[in-house]
Amino acid sequence: MKYGLIGSSGRMGLEIQSVFRNHMLSLTLDKEKEWLDSSPDVIVDFSSCAVTPRTIELCRENHSGLVIGTTALSGEQLGMLRELGKTVSVVQSFNFSMGINILKMILREYSTYLENWDMEMTESHHIMKKDAPSGTAILLKDATGRDCSISSLRLGGIPGDHSVLFANEGEVIEFTHRALSRRVFALGALKAAEFVSQRKRGFYSFEEVLSCELKK
Amino acid sequence: MKYGLIGSSGRMGLEIQSVFRNHMLSLTLDKEKEWLDSSPDVIVDFSSCAVTPRTIELCRENHSGLVIGTTALSGEQLGMLRELGKTVSVVQSFNFSMGINILKMILREYSTYLENWDMEMTESHHIMKKDAPSGTAILLKDATGRDCSISSLRLGGIPGDHSVLFANEGEVIEFTHRALSRRVFALGALKAAEFVSQRKRGFYSFEEVLSCELKK
Amino acid sequence: MKYGLIGSSGRMGLEIQSVFRNHMLSLTLDKEKEWLDSSPDVIVDFSSCAVTPRTIELCRENHSGLVIGTTALSGEQLGMLRELGKTVSVVQSFNFSMGINILKMILREYSTYLENWDMEMTESHHIMKKDAPSGTAILLKDATGRDCSISSLRLGGIPGDHSVLFANEGEVIEFTHRALSRRVFALGALKAAEFVSQRKRGFYSFEEVLSCELKK
Amino acid sequence: MKYGLIGSSGRMGLEIQSVFRNHMLSLTLDKEKEWLDSSPDVIVDFSSCAVTPRTIELCRENHSGLVIGTTALSGEQLGMLRELGKTVSVVQSFNFSMGINILKMILREYSTYLENWDMEMTESHHIMKKDAPSGTAILLKDATGRDCSISSLRLGGIPGDHSVLFANEGEVIEFTHRALSRRVFALGALKAAEFVSQRKRGFYSFEEVLSCELKK
Numbered sequence: 041m042k043y044g045l046i047g048s049s050g051r052m053g054l055e056i057q058s059v060f061r062n063h064m065l066s067l068t069l070d071k072e073k074e075w076l077d078s079s080p081d082v083i084v085d086f087s088s089c090a091v092t093p094r095t096i097e098l099c100r101e102n103h104s105g106l107v108i109g110t111t112a113l114s115g116e117q118l119g120m121l122r123e124l125g126k127t128v129s130v131v132q133s134f135n136f137s138m139g140i141n142i143l144k145m146i147l148r149e150y151s152t153y154l155e156n157w158d159m160e161m162t163e164s165h166h167i168m169k170k171d172a173p174s175g176t177a178i179l180l181k182d183a184t185g186r187d188c189s190i191s192s193l194r195l196g197g198i199p200g201d202h203s204v205l206f207a208n209e210g211e212v213i214e215f216t217h218r219a220l221s222r223r224v225f226a227l228g229a230l231k232a233a234e235f236v237s238q239r240k241r242g243f244y245s246f247e248e249v250l251s252c253e254l255k256k
Numbered sequence: 257m258k259y260g261l262i263g264s265s266g267r268m269g270l271e272i273q274s275v276f277r278n279h280m281l282s283l284t285l286d287k288e289k290e291w292l293d294s295s296p297d298v299i300v301d302f303s304s305c306a307v308t309p310r311t312i313e314l315c316r317e318n319h320s321g322l323v324i325g326t327t328a329l330s331g332e333q334l335g336m337l338r339e340l341g342k343t344v345s346v347v348q349s350f351n352f353s354m355g356i357n358i359l360k361m362i363l364r365e366y367s368t369y370l371e372n373w374d375m376e377m378t379e380s381h382h383i384m385k386k387d388a389p390s391g392t393a394i395l396l397k398d399a400t401g402r403d404c405s406i407s408s409l410r411l412g413g414i415p416g417d418h419s420v421l422f423a424n425e426g427e428v429i430e431f432t433h434r435a436l437s438r439r440v441f442a443l444g445a446l447k448a449a450e451f452v453s454q455r456k457r458g459f460y461s462f463e464e465v466l467s468c469e470l471k472k
Numbered sequence: 473m474k475y476g477l478i479g480s481s482g483r484m485g486l487e488i489q490s491v492f493r494n495h496m497l498s499l500t501l502d503k504e505k506e507w508l509d510s511s512p513d514v515i516v517d518f519s520s521c522a523v524t525p526r527t528i529e530l531c532r533e534n535h536s537g538l539v540i541g542t543t544a545l546s547g548e549q550l551g552m553l554r555e556l557g558k559t560v561s562v563v564q565s566f567n568f569s570m571g572i573n574i575l576k577m578i579l580r581e582y583s584t585y586l587e588n589w590d591m592e593m594t595e596s597h598h599i600m601k602k603d604a605p606s607g608t609a610i611l612l613k614d615a616t617g618r619d620c621s622i623s624s625l626r627l628g629g630i631p632g633d634h635s636v637l638f639a640n641e642g643e644v645i646e647f648t649h650r651a652l653s654r655r656v657f658a659l660g661a662l663k664a665a666e667f668v669s670q671r672k673r674g675f676y677s678f679e680e681v682l683s684c685e686l687k688k
Numbered sequence: 689m690k691y692g693l694i695g696s697s698g699r700m701g702l703e704i705q706s707v708f709r710n711h712m713l714s715l716t717l718d719k720e721k722e723w724l725d726s727s728p729d730v731i732v733d734f735s736s737c738a739v740t741p742r743t744i745e746l747c748r749e750n751h752s753g754l755v756i757g758t759t760a761l762s763g764e765q766l767g768m769l770r771e772l773g774k775t776v777s778v779v780q781s782f783n784f785s786m787g788i789n790i791l792k793m794i795l796r797e798y799s800t801y802l803e804n805w806d807m808e809m810t811e812s813h814h815i816m817k818k819d820a821p822s823g824t825a826i827l828l829k830d831a832t833g834r835d836c837s838i839s840s841l842r843l844g845g846i847p848g849d850h851s852v853l854f855a856n857e858g859e860v861i862e863f864t865h866r867a868l869s870r871r872v873f874a875l876g877a878l879k880a881a882e883f884v885s886q887r888k889r890g891f892y893s894f895e896e897v898l899s900c901e902l903k904k
Binding site for chain 2: 805806807808810812815837839840841842843844845846853854855856857858859860
């Protein structure tokens with residue numbers, strides 16, 4: 041598989057290169073420069089939403105599939121990605137870990153059982169993280185179909201913790217996810233890239249990538 | 257509803273009397289004495305497995321339904337309870353909280369998604385608790401269909417915490433339940449007693465009581 | 473010991489009466505009425521800051537000591553309490569649990585070791601709690617001599633959890649306190665009342681009550 | 689500073705090389721081979737206790753100081769290290785993180801306040817960890833001067849979590865440390881190596897390295 045990488049020199053970019061080491065890097069886009077060796081099968085973008093329009097152009101120019109994990113995307117940008125999915129294969133998610141996506145499924149299915157319980161959420165990330173609440177926290181909240189406050193903690197080098205709490209007068213249930221390193225997201229990106237490279241077109245969630253894998 | 261109470265003077269017995277205060281206590285059995293005013297519709301037993309055979313006799317003598325939360329029951333005793341279910345209505349569970357039973361359902365359904373992850377469990381209870389691991393921990397482990405070690409902590413006045421952890425190289429998912437007081441179990445017993453009082457016979461789990469309620 | 477009780481019919485009031493059952497209740501003040509049998513040795517107040525001025529008057533009128541755990545006191549009210557301490561013995565704290573006061577001592581002493589670490593706090597309480605952040609969270613933050621954000625969660629019947637977190641790039645330290653029931657605060661109030669009944673005058677913290685006990 | 693590295697090709701060895709990149713590696717010892725360029729100022733060993741005798745010899749031969757974080761050392765081996773400290777400077781600890789050493793100081797000082805509370809400990813590590821309980825858990829337990837059970841969890845890629853819990857009837861205090869990556873231990877090793885390179889002889893704990901730093 042030939043792959044392109046947006047933000048190749050950032051922390052997440054280096055992690056992706058390490059995990060994709062058996063594949064060939066053929067395009068990069070960083071703040072200062074664009075580099076193209078040959079058209080990639082799939083472009084991987086975990087960088088900033090400021091660059092998303094250029095990423096979409098690159099996909100069209102090279103007829104490359106797309107794996108995009110950028111957070112804080114606008115509604116308009118999401119619309120552009122859906123549109124792109126009519127031409128090439130696109131996987132878009134705010135979180136590429138298997139665990140978060142399993143939690144998402146559980147919350148979507150079981151929140152009705154807990155509708156009389158109070159709900160709260162917390163998320164903790166490293167001090168460098170700019171957006172709050174995290175895209176993942178929003179994804180989990182949306183899965184419950186309810187609204188609640190999200191407490192965001194920013195400290196040290198925490199890769200990413202998320203907790204969804206439910207409580208009534210007599211008991212508390214807590215669902216917690218903890219990323220041990222950024223590597224887990226790069227591994228999810230690889231899974232998604234392999235999925236994309238086998239499909240002509242379509243707009244997919246990471247959950248669909250996982251479901252497909254579980255059927256194998 | 258007229259109810260009987262096994263172990264009426266213990267901590268859990270007093271909690272049950274408080275929660276059942278709108279119903280009529282008509283039979284008690286404690287270490288030293290048995291007291292009968294009139295045949296109860298349902299007998300509630302959260303005491304010790306040493307007394308289970310006598311509880312079953314009392315149900316037969318009075319044609320009373322049974323709600324039994326006793327832990328550490330033997331296979332033989334469970335068989336006797338199933339047999340009793342052919343004559344009267346019986347609800348048996350190692351845990352009468354709604355939260356634990358929701359976790360049980362989640363673990364039963366989603367453990368296959370996590371079968372490549374390592375699994376561990378912990379449970380913490382007050383220092384007076386005699387059995388370890390707790391009946392609830394066993395119930396949750398059984399729901400996963402897997403085996404794993406269960407770490408039992410005994411300290412202070414903790415009413416009952418349970419955690420089921422799954423981890424792979426890059427992420428951890430934790431499902432936690434925390435009872436805030438014994439009252440939650442007494443509330444579950446009341447729900448089960450009302451269920452029993454409306455059924456002629458049958459052997460039911462607390463999960464079936466909850467499912468029935470959710471359909472309403 | 474004869475004691476007076478402000479807010480005798482509230483949840484905390486009932487808990488105090490249960491813990492003080494070997495002592496004689498001789499004065500009460502509730503929303504609708506004041507009742508006086510004879511002058512108490514000590515007045516206990518865990519109610520609202522709206523009633524604090526009347527509590528202080530009652531102490532002066534009856535020459536009673538005071539144990540006050542009211543939160544959200546104004547600076548002016550704290551001044552009035554210090555003034556009262558010149559006449560009678562007063563113990564004032566935002567938290568009467570032994571555990572919180574030990575944490576306070578630890579944070580005061582060890583925060584300098586952690587001054588290059590990021591700091592965050594969370595506190596979780598039952599849904600009925602009106603003030604946020606909790607008085608206890610403020611007390612713990614003040615002990616560190618630093619400022620940080622405090623995330624307040626309100627859900628179900630949680631008696632009171634507090635966490636102080638420190639993290640740098642590579643590690644996280646968390647100090648957590650969890651109240652298992654309101655009873656723990658009533659037990660602290662009794663300890664403080666006994667302390668007050670043995671002193672003529674002075675304005676004391678609950679920490680001083682504990683230090684005194686440890687020396688015994 | 690010139691340093692030697694025992695187990696240079698293992699996970700921890702690579703982490704140390706990354707953190708010591710501004711210093712000169714001049715000796716290595718791995719399973720298959722020994723390599724010597726010139727006598728190092730200090731030798732760093734976070735490998736297995738099987739190799740400790742050879743590490744001690746290398747220190748004597750090269751008159752090098754030693755930083756040793758090997759766990760599961762025997763009493764005899766500890767004696768040999770103390771003996772070595774009469775000739776060169778040695779820092780020995782089962783844990784080279786700043787956080788664990790702060791917890792150790794807190795537990796040593798405050799455990800007397802908690803002597804009437806029940807105590808329990810848990811530690812969680814990656815599935816590859818061989819020894820249980822961890823050397824760090826033992827170090828923390830020893831700091832309390834009490835005995836208690838230690839629950840060891842082994843799952844996924846957890847770098848290392850430790851919790852010390854105290855509880856009485858009404859409250860729970862928990863002290864938790866979580867390593868975010870192995871890097872934190874390598875950073876501690878660097879601090880200790882700089883300490884060693886400035887001292888002629890002596891047998892030191894990592895706590896002494898930290899105290900010395902705080903005085904600066």
